[in-house]
Amino acid sequence: MILTDEQSRFLAEFLEQNRGAGFETRKVGAWHFCYDPEPADRLATLVLKGVKTATSSAYWGYDADPDSVPRPGNLSIITFYSGMPACLIETVRTTIVPYRDVGTDFARKEGEGDRSLRYWRSVHREFFSRELENYGLRFSQTMLVLCEEFRLLHSAALDPATRAFQGQPDGVSSPSPNTAASKR
Numbered sequence: 712m713i714l715t716d717e718q719s720r721f722l723a724e725f726l727e728q729n730r731g732a733g734f735e736t737r738k739v740g741a742w743h744f745c746y747d748p749e750p751a752d753r754l755a756t757l758v759l760k761g762v763k764t765a766t767s768s769a770y771w772g773y774d775a776d777p778d779s780v781p782r783p784g785n786l787s788i789i790t791f792y793s794g795m796p797a798c799l800i801e802t803v804r805t806t807i808v809p810y811r812d813v814g815t816d817f818a819r820k821e822g823e824g825d826r827s828l829r830y831w832r833s834v835h836r837e838f839f840s841r842e843l844e845n846y847g848l849r850f851s852q853t854m855l856v857l858c859e860e861f862r863l864l865h866s867a868a869l870d871p872a873t874r875a876f877q878g879q880p881d882g883v884s885s886p887s888p889n890t891a892a893s894k895r
Contacts, residue, residue: 712740718788721796725865734786740779741788741796745838751792754823758789758798759866763822769839770807770855771848781805781859799865810839811852820860 714722718741726735744754744766757763773780781787785802810832818831840850 714739714741714788715794717794718790718796721788721865721867722786722799725799728865737784737786737801738782739786739788741790741794743790743792743794746841748792755789755791755797757822758800758863761863763820764862765817765820765822765858765860767813767817767821767835767859768857769842770857772842773857780857786864787861796867798863798867800861801864802859802861804860806858807855808858809853810835810850810856813856813858817858817860 722739743751745751754763754766781802783802783804787800787802789797789800791797813828813831813835815828818828819826821831823834824830835856836850839854839856843850843854
C-alpha cells in the first residue's frame with residue numbers, strides 16, 4: 712500500500728516517538744470507514760474518543776488477496792474520508808464468524824448507535840448488502856464476517872472539516888498542531 716505524504720509523516724512521527732518498540736517492522740495500511748464522508752468521519756471520531764475499538768468487514772472481500780486479511784500486530788492509519796490521518800491503531804484480535812453469530816460483546820466494541828447487537832445488525836446488514844450488491848452478490852445470515860478488534864496507539868487529533876487541532880483522548884500522544892496531517 713502506498714501512503715500519502717501526510718500519512719507517511721504521521722506514521723514517521725509515531726515511529727520516532729516509539730523508536731525501539733518494534734513497530735518499525737509491522738505491516739501498515741491506511742483506510743477509512745464506510746463509503747460516504749459523514750459516516751467515515753463519524754466512525755473515525757468514535758475511535759479517537761475510545762468508543763470504537765472494533766470493526767468488521769465481509770470476509771469474501773479478502774478471497775482475492777488473502778495477504779490483506781488483518782492480523783494481530785498489523786498497524787492501520789485510520790483516515791477521515793478526505794484521506795487525512797485521524798489515528799493509528801494496532802489490530803489485537805481477529806475472528807471470522809457467520810454474520811448471525813456476531814455477538815453482543817463485539818457489537819458493543821464497534822461503538823455505534825446504542826451499542827446493541829440489534830443496532831449492529833441493522834446497520835451492518837444494510838452496509839454489507841450495499842457492498843455485496845456492487846459485486847452481484849446477496850447478503851446472507853451465513854456470510855462470513857471478519858471481526859477485528861484494535862487498540863488506539865496514536866492520534867492526529869485534527870478536526871476533518873477545519874483541520875484545527877482538537878486535543879485528544881486520554882493517554883494518546885499527539886502531533887504538534889503544525890503537523891500536516893472499507894470497513895464499518
